[in-house]
Every structure is written in structure tokens, then in C-alpha cells.
Amino acid sequence: MTATIIDGKLAAKNLRAQLTESVAKLKADKGVVPGLAVVLVGEDPASKSYVTAKEKACAEIGIYSDDNRLPEDTSEEELIGLIHKLNQDSQIHGILVQLPLPRHIDENKVIMAIDPDKDVDGFHPVNVGRMNIGQPCFLPCTPHGIIHLLMINNIETKGKHAVVIGRSNIVGKPVAALLARKAEGGNATVTLCHTATKNLADFTRQADILVVASGRPNTVTADMVKPGAAVIDVGVNRVEDSSYEKGYRLVGDVDFEAVKDVAGWITPVPGGVGPMTITMLLYNTVQSATMKAQC
Numbered sequence: 001m002t003a004t005i006i007d008g009k010l011a012a013k014n015l016r017a018q019l020t021e022s023v024a025k026l027k028a029d030k031g032v033v034p035g036l037a038v039v040l041v042g043e044d045p046a047s048k049s050y051v052t053a054k055e056k057a058c059a060e061i062g063i064y065s066d067d068n069r070l071p072e073d074t075s076e077e078e079l080i081g082l083i084h085k086l087n088q089d090s091q092i093h094g095i096l097v098q099l100p101l102p103r104h105i106d107e108n109k110v111i112m113a114i115d116p117d118k119d120v121d122g123f124h125p126v127n128v129g130r131m132n133i134g135q136p137c138f139l140p141c142t143p144h145g146i147i148h149l150l151m152i153n154n155i156e157t158k159g160k161h162a163v164v165i166g167r168s169n170i171v172g173k174p175v176a177a178l179l180a181r182k183a184e185g186g187n188a189t190v191t192l193c194h195t196a197t198k199n200l201a202d203f204t205r206q207a208d209i210l211v212v213a214s215g216r217p218n219t220v221t222a223d224m225v226k227p228g229a230a231v232i233d234v235g236v237n238r239v240e241d242s243s244y245e246k247g248y249r250l251v252g253d254v255d256f257e258a259v260k261d262v263a264g265w266i267t268p269v270p271g272g273v274g275p276m277t278i279t280m281l282l283y284n285t286v287q288s289a290t291m292k293a294q295c
């Protein structure tokens with residue numbers, strides 16, 4: 001069997017076309033331009049390229065983006081001061097602080113400083129709480145993108161066994177919560193595996209849906225996958241490769257070449273989950289501006 005390759009680029013393109021229309025309508029009807037403040041502290045190359053991609057995507061669909069690049073030695077107080085300013089700025093509907101932050105800054109304090117109504121990442125404890133009890137909120141972008149990909153590919157989740165590898169606050173825990181919730185794209189029986197899980201393959205082989213967010217190449221090999229399963233690879237790992245112009249290539253957490261011959265569906269890296277993450281950030285920003293315009 002060869003898996004259906006889930007095309008995240010196409011899904012993102014389609015959703016971004018809808019969002020472009022929503023942005024134009026918001027401007028025409030309410031005179032509101034959605035605004036996203038992007039905050040990057042330091043010089044991490046991967047973070048820099050994510051932030052650039054996020055700003056480019058905003059420009060493409062008509063969202064105003066406010067670029068805030070701060071030096072590595074920015075203090076926690078300075079960063080929180082900037083966030084307080086952005087919280088008060090009526091042109092800003094979403095605030096994104098790119099993670100990870102330098103070690104001298106407490107990530108939790110920074111996230112807590114963001115107005116929950118501008119927390120388009122869905123990382124503030126208020127939004128995490130709302131999501132977990134089924135109240136309306138900004139859903140975290142990568143988990144939301146994964147659910148969207150499952151839904152548009154008609155991959156049934158209800159009554160299925162979903163296994164998630166990785167317990168990060170950004171992906172593992174929230175995607176497990178979304179898969180379990182009583183809603184479309186949810187209703188799965190969920191197992192959350194992590195670094196202390198013994199005999200990982202015993203769990204992954206039971207998965208109808210396998211979400212891999214371990215941050216380690218080849219975490220999942222072909223012998224660990226149930227034939228016909230949907231395999232969602234969240235990993236983005238740089239592997240040195242001199243045959244590439246940049247000197248590296250991107251691989252996921254799954255052994256794609258071998259697993260595609262066993263799985264029913266699989267997301268590639270790049271071009272799978274990645275484009276959806278940014279699209280859901282745009283979605284949340286437009287949602288935030290729309291809610292504001294209704295007030």
C-alpha cells in the first residue's frame with residue numbers, strides 16, 4: 001500500500017484564499033484592518049525564518065504586521081513592557097511572541113502578560129483552560145491545523161484510537177485535548193506518549209491516527225505503524241546535507257520513505273503540517289479582528 005500524501009500546502013492555500021476574502025470584507029464593511037504584532041527576541045536562525053514566513057503570509061492576505069525584533073540581551077521587563085504597550089494598541093488584534101525565548105527570560109511570565117483576547121497562539125492559561133472545558137477560544141495553531149487536515153481529508157476520528165507522541169504545551173498536550181473533545185474532528189480515544197513511555201511501539205502499532213511531535217528524526221519507523229493508519233508528522237529537523245544549497249535539508253520525526261508504504265495517509269515534511277500552522281495564526285488574527293469589529 002502507498003499512503004495518500006496529505007497536501008498541507010494546498011489546504012493552506014485554500015484556507016488563505018477564504019481568509020483573504022474575509023479580510024477584504026472586514027475592511028470594506030467595518031473599516032478594520034486586522035493587525036498582528038510579531039515579537040522575536042534574539043538571533044535563532046529557525047525562529048528568524050518562521051517569523052519572516054509569518055510576516056510574509058500576513059502581507060499576502062492583507063493583514064497588517066507589526067515587526068518587533070529585539071536583541072538577545074533584551075530584559076524580561078523590557079519585553080513585558082512591549083507586550084503591555086501592544087495590549088493597549090487598538091490596531092493590534094493579535095500578539096505573537098516567537099518561542100523559544102532566550103534562557104534569561106521566563107517564558108511563562110511573558111505568555112501571562114499577553115491579553116488573552118489577543119493571544120492568537122492560544123498559549124495563555126486562560127485560553128488553554130477555555131479549550132480544555134470546551135469554551136470558545138483561540139485554538140493553538142499547530143494542533144488546530146492538524147485537526148483541519150484530518151477533517152478535510154475525511155479521516156474519521158470518532159471512536160478511533162489516536163496516539164500522540166510528545167507532551168509539549170505547543171503541540172502534544174493541546175492536540176491530544178482536541179482529538180479527545182466532544183466535537184467534530186474529536187471524539188477519539190487518545191493515548192499520550194512521551195519520553196518516559198516504555199515500549200513506544202506497543203502503543204503506536206494500535207494507532208488509527210498517529211501524531212508525532214517528538215522533535216527527533218526517525219522516532220517512528222515502518223514497523224511501528226498499523227497498516228492504513230493516518231500518520232501526522234509535526235517534526236521539523238535540520239539535517240546537514242552538502243548537496244542542498246543551504247547546507248541542510250528538513251526532515252520530520254517520521255521515517256517518511258518507509259512509513260509511506262504502510263500508512264493510509266501521511267503528511268510530508270516540508271509541505272504537511274508546517275503551512276497549516278501559519279494559516280491558523282492568520283485565521284485566529286482575522287477571528288480576533290472580527291470579534292473586535294462586532295463590539
Ligand code: GUN
Pocket residue numbers: 096097098099100121141142170277
Ligand atoms: N515556536 C515554535 N512553534 C511556535 C508557535 O506556534 N508559536 C510561537 N509563538 N512560537 C513557536
